Amino acid sequence: MNLSAAIPYYFQDDGVIPNHPRFPVLIYSGVFTDLDSDQVLSVFHRNRWLNSWINGVFDFHHYHSNVHEVLGVLSGYAELQIGGENGKLLEVKRGDVIVLPAGTGHKRLSSGSGFRVAGAYPEGMSYNLKTGKSDERPQVLEEIRNVPFPVKDPVYGDNGPMFQYWKLPD
Structure with a gap:
């Protein structure tokens, strides 16, 4: 495992995707390039990020209002849109890790070479799936604050x- 500094990205509520009001998305570049999927999951589990899975990233904007999420890129590469329609396009590749605070929109725009990620949640919390529908508010804003x-x-x-x-606020 390579030691990597985090690259932060801050996103505002765009009226559809709330994003997180205080916490940035963090990218750890190339930290898992030498690990296989079982080893990546083992690192997440050792650090109490559980309820893990291996798959891809949905090709539509979505977020989780009730939990933070970590994604470790196991194989391939992808272009992800983070933060909603007006968010940032991020290119991720095998070995990268994305830490998404609750409420952060994410969507796969394109991918290649067998793109797969491992996902997990602090303390194994269960996640919901929100897509920015108007009837999700104001409940999701309260859920994000309480994660x-x-x-x-x-x-x-x-x-x-x-x-x-x-x-955390003082």
């Missing part, structure tokens, strides 16, 4: 970069 703070960074545990960027 528990993770005990550990999904990759680095107790001292990960997540704790530099994700801060």
Whole structure:
């Protein structure tokens, strides 16, 4: 596992996709290039990010209002749109990790070479699936505010970069 600094991306509520009001999306580039899928899941599990799965990323804008999510790219590459229609296009590849705070929109625009990700959630919480429909508000905004703070960074545990960027209000 390679030590990687996090790259933060902040997104505002666009009226459809709420994104997170305080926490940025974090990208850890190339941290898992030498690990297979079982080893990636083992790192997530050791750091209490559970309820894991292996698949892809949906090709429509969606978010989870009740939980934070980590995605580890196991194979291939993809272009993801993060933050909603007016968000940022991010290219991810094998070995990259994306930490998505609750409410953050994400969508796969394109992918290749057998793109697969491992996903997991702090303490094994169950996730909901929201798509930005108007009837989801204001409930999702309240859910996002009430998501528990993770005990550990999904990759680095107790001292990960997540704790530099994700801060609880005083």
